[in-house]
Structures are given as C-alpha cells and as structure tokens.
Amino acid sequence: MESANQDINLNSPNKGLLADAMTDVPVDNAARGAAPEGLTLAEEEELRAELAKVEEEIGTLRQVLAAKERHCGELKRKLGLTPLDGLKQNLSKSWHDVQVSNAYVKTSEKLGEWNDKVTQSDLYLSASSTLEDWNEKLTQSEAYKKTQETLSQAGQKTSAALSNVGSVISRKLGDMRAHSISHSLSSYSIRHSISMPAMRNSATFKSFEDRVGTIKTSIRANGLSDM
Numbered sequence: 001m002e003s004a005n006q007d008i009n010l011n012s013p014n015k016g017l018l019a020d021a022m023t024d025v026p027v028d029n030a031a032r033g034a035a036p037e038g039l040t041l042a043e044e045e046e047l048r049a050e051l052a053k054v055e056e057e058i059g060t061l062r063q064v065l066a067a068k069e070r071h072c073g074e075l076k077r078k079l080g081l082t083p084l085d086g087l088k089q090n091l092s093k094s095w096h097d098v099q100v101s102n103a104y105v106k107t108s109e110k111l112g113e114w115n116d117k118v119t120q121s122d123l124y125l126s127a128s129s130t131l132e133d134w135n136e137k138l139t140q141s142e143a144y145k146k147t148q149e150t151l152s153q154a155g156q157k158t159s160a161a162l163s164n165v166g167s168v169i170s171r172k173l174g175d176m177r178a179h180s181i182s183h184s185l186s187s188y189s190i191r192h193s194i195s196m197p198a199m200r201n202s203a204t205f206k207s208f209e210d211r212v213g214t215i216k217t218s219i220r221a222n223g224l225s226d227m
Contacts, residue, residue, distance in 0.1 A: 036044065076086065098104050118124055138144055 039047070
C-alpha cells in the first residue's frame with residue numbers, strides 16, 4: 001500500500017488544506033526509527049494514515065468555518081449590525097442558557113428549599129418573635145416616648161425660629177426701602193428749595209423778568225393808542 005510508505009509533513013505550509021492540495025513527503029522507514037513499543041510496523045502505518053486523514057479533515061473544516069465566518073460578517077454588515085450588538089446577543093443567549101441549565105435550576109430549587117426550611121424553623125420563628133417583642137417594648141417605653149416628644153418639640157421650635165428670622169429680615173428690608181425713598185424725597189425738596197431763590201437772584205432770571213416787563217409795557221401802550 002502506497003500510503004504505508006508515505007507520511008505527512010506536519011511542518012508543511014500546506015497542512016490543513018483540501019485533499020487535492022495536500023503534499024505528502026515520503027519518509028524512509030529506516031530514518032523514521034523503530035515502531036513504538038507494543039505496536040507492529042503495520043499498526044503504526046495504519047495509525048499514521050488515520051492521523052493524516054484526521055488532520056486533513058480538520059484543515060478542511062477550518063477552511064469551511066473561515067468561509068462561513070466571512071459570509072456571516074458580510075450579512076451582519078449589510079443588516080447594519082455592529083460587533084456590540086453581537087456581543088449583547090451572545091451575552092443574552094449565554095445568560096438564558098445558564099438559566100435553563102440543569103445546574104442553575106437545581107441550585108435555585110435548593111436555595112428555595114433552604115429558605116423554606118430556615119423561615120419555618122423554630123430558631124427563626126423564635127428570633128422573629130423576640131425581635132417583635134423588643135420592638136414593641138422599645139416603642140412603648142418612656143425613654144422612647146420622651147425622645148420622640150423632644151425631637152418633635154425641637155423640630156417645631158426650629159421651624160418657628162426660621163419663620164421669625166424670615167419675618168425680621170422682611171421687616172428690615174421694608175424699613176430700609178422706606179427710609180431710602182424718604183431720604184431721596186427729602187434731598188430733592190431741599191435741593192429744590194435751595195435752588196429757587198438762587199435762580200431768582202441770578203442775572204439771567206432778572207434779565208428775563210426785565211424783558212417780560214418791557215413786553216407787557218409795550219402791549220399796554222399799543223392798547224391805549226388804539227383807543
């Protein structure tokens with residue numbers, strides 16, 4: 001058998017290619033050495049032939065897988081799907097697979113059983129009853145009531161104090177505004193009373209009064225002459 005005298009070159013760049021592209025390199029049996037212990041030469045040749053066939057199939061599957069991945073990427077690109085969308089889809093699918101897995105279902109059932117056992121145990125019921133008694137005693141105690149009343153009174157006093165501060169501030173602002181308006185009116189009145197006599201005694205005002213008097217005299221004189 002020809003394949004019995006040939007061996008695949010595992011370092012060949014053609015490793016993993018299709019059958020028609022495979023390159024077998026013949027190897028001399030003497031150079032290959034003795035057969036492994038427990039195997040005859042015929043068994044070794046048969047195993048080597050099977051190994052070559054499996055490696056060839058692996059190479060073919062890798063090529064098919066690479067082609068399928070390229071085709072898948074092209075379809076995703078045409079559909080506008082990004083790598084992030086694929087990651088989200090993979091994570092969602094992985095989580096769904098976990099939830100429906102036998103291990104997850106069994107773990108959830110075990111946790112539910114443990115929770116039921118704990119909540120129904122005498123120790124849990126006793127502890128819950130004890131805590132309820134302590135809470136009732138605490139809320140009915142004089143110290144608790146006094147503390148609650150003190151906090152309530154403190155809150156009321158704080159609200160009243162803040163309200164008083166707001167009223168005082170508003171009143172102060174109103175007084176300041178009224179004082180400012182009164183001061184402005186007083187200043188205007190003083191300036192007006194001071195400026196009027198000074199204006200009357202000015203040369204311009206006197207000249208204006210003389211002109212008005214001359215006009216009045218002229219009108220009267222013309223009126224008498226017409227009569």
